[in-house]
Amino acid sequence: MxxxxxxxxxxxxxxxxxxxxxxxxxxxxxxxxxxxxxxxxVKAQLYPAVVPNTDYRVDGIVYQNVPPSAWDRLDRFEGxxxxxxxxxxxxxxxxxxxxxxxxxxxxxxxxxxxxxxxFDVFLREGKGRFxxxxxxxxxx
Numbered sequence: 554m555x556x557x558x559x560x561x562x563x564x565x566x567x568x569x570x571x572x573x574x575x576x577x578x579x580x581x582x583x584x585x586x587x588x589x590x591x592x593x594x595v596k597a598q599l600y601p602a603v604v605p606n607t608d609y610r611v612d613g614i615v616y617q618n619v620p621p622s623a624w625d626r627l628d629r630f631e632g633x634x635x636x637x638x639x640x641x642x643x644x645x646x647x648x649x650x651x652x653x654x655x656x657x658x659x660x661x662x663x664x665x666x667x668x669x670x671x672f673d674v675f676l677r678e679g680k681g682r683f684x685x686x687x688x689x690x691x692x693x
Contacts, residue, residue: 558620559652560627561585561642563592563613564601565683567672572616574684575630575693576623582614585642587654594666599679600687601670602635602657615642615652624653629692631655634664 562582566572573579591609592601603611628637635655642652657665675683684690 558618559642559650560616560619560623561587561613561640561652561654562616563587563603563611563654564670564672565599565675565680565687566627567614568676568680571680571684575689576619576626578620578623580616580618582616584645585613585615585652587611587613587640587642590640590656592670594668594670595664596666599675599683602661602665603654604657604662604665613642613654615644615650626693627655630689632689632692634658634661 560566562572566575567582569579569582587603588610589605589607590603590611591606592603592611595602624637631637634657636658637653638656639651640654640656641649642654643649
């Protein structure tokens with residue numbers, strides 16, 4: 554995989570506090586859209602996953618200039634359910650850029666709910682529980 558300094562976050566890592574805790578950095582976020590993917594809730598969890606689906610798009614953010622030191626921490630936090638892949642995202646002002654993001658591995662597709670994941674609901678109802686209970690924090 555070729556490297557990029559851009560990271561597309563579509564779930565819990567859109568929260569600046571969580572991104573800083575996990576990666577050790579928090580670059581300025583830029584709103585972005587990932588086309589050709591769908592964001593779904595993971596069953597009985599507070600976080601989502603994305604899977605390829607040409608009929609959908611995912612709103613998220615791009616953190617630019619993510620340093621090399623952050624990628625290992627991000628990989629450990631995301632765990633084996635996800636693979637880091639390079640995708641094209643559309644930034645708010647219209648330019649397309651490559652960015653790394655975490656895509657659910659096909660063998661874990663059965664873990665998904667058919668319901669969309671909602672960032673605002675996560676911030677209101679799940680952020681505190683996620684920060685105190687998500688196993689990905691233990692990998693750091």
